[in-house]
Amino acid sequence: MKNEIIKLYTGIVIEEQTVISLTELCQCCSLPTEQLFVMIDQGIIEPLESNPPSSHWQFSGDSVIRVQTALRLQRDLNVNLAGAVLAVELLDEIKELRQLVAFLQGE
């Protein structure tokens, strides 16, 4: 058998990544900036510092997942933006509670 060098890919753990820029966030979520601003207005994510110019805004690493989830809920379940934002917040809470329950129950 031929000896192959197996390439090992390394990614970034996004929750540990300190910041992601506005541009990168738009690219990651395939969103035009105007649409991302609408979502920011709804409060799904917040820039780490809201000093102008907005093009220099930066966000925490987990922003990507929050925005993507909201987009999927809108697209797949016909939820409007405000509802999608609420859903994302509730899902976060559910995730935490489930982990706590599993821990307390000693599964």
Place this chain on the structure above:
Amino acid sequence: MEYKDYYKIMGVGKNATQDEIKRSYRKLARKFHPDVSKEKNAEKHFKDVGEAYEVLKDQKKRSAYDQLGKNWKAGQQGFEPPPGWSSDFGFNSSFTGHSANGSKFSDFFESLFGQRNNRFHDSRTAYQTRGENTHAKVFINLDDAYHGTSSSLNLRTTELNKEGHPQLKQRTLNIKIPKGVKNGQNIRLQGQGNPGFGGGQAGDLFLEIGLNPDPIYKVDGRDVSLKLPITPWEAALGSKIQVSTPTGKVELKVPPCVSSGKRMRFKGRGIPGKTPGDFYILLEIVLPESLSDKEKSLYQALQQESSPLNPRIKLEQTHEK
């Protein structure tokens, strides 16, 4: 090819009205959407439901499907569309699958309603489109969280071949999972998602990490804990106990007069990270299932000897109020 019973998938009868089908779709879409679902194999169910709805919601497709169903008997192996079957049904779909394998519909659907002869994207392929992101989930053990590991992922992405037709491409990706990942965190691999169109950038791969429950240790974020049974005399007199932890053996100094439920912390021996978690030992006093006569009398002597200890005094005082 396997026949798909769309009515069964949607949970409606063959004579269901369009309204009933729509209502059923909405309910099932919410139930199985991967972002909100608790069900096993939610993604597969969601795809199945979406595909079934795609056919049944459209009168033309539905009656064509019904026609086909007449010739299929339950339990029949394999299925092929009849010769001369026209797959010109037009395609006005708002349903977009987003699974890691890149394919939106099953082979069954593609053979009946597929668009093999049509362009995958309309004139939009003339423009650059960023490839779609791919999402996958991998499960690791506590040991992997402590030391890191690598994972082999089989991915299927959709690419356009030379003729501009979509085809599924299979590939294996070996991904390093660094130590210190928490349950539920995501690893992003740039450019490892679906390729872009018209020279556009490839999408990203998002890998969600799931931590398998450990048989011995309990995990809470980065903190790891262990319930340690101790004898009454170890608790009363104090003792030194060797305990195995994921980071090696530690010597636990049990202070005298300790009660059940006491948590002893070993800082930094939890899952590693920027702020590493801690390791906790929870003490639990256990008694033997039965006592010998000698033991019993010793305990009774202890009972006589001990100071008027009433652990329930606060409780009783509260009741008296």
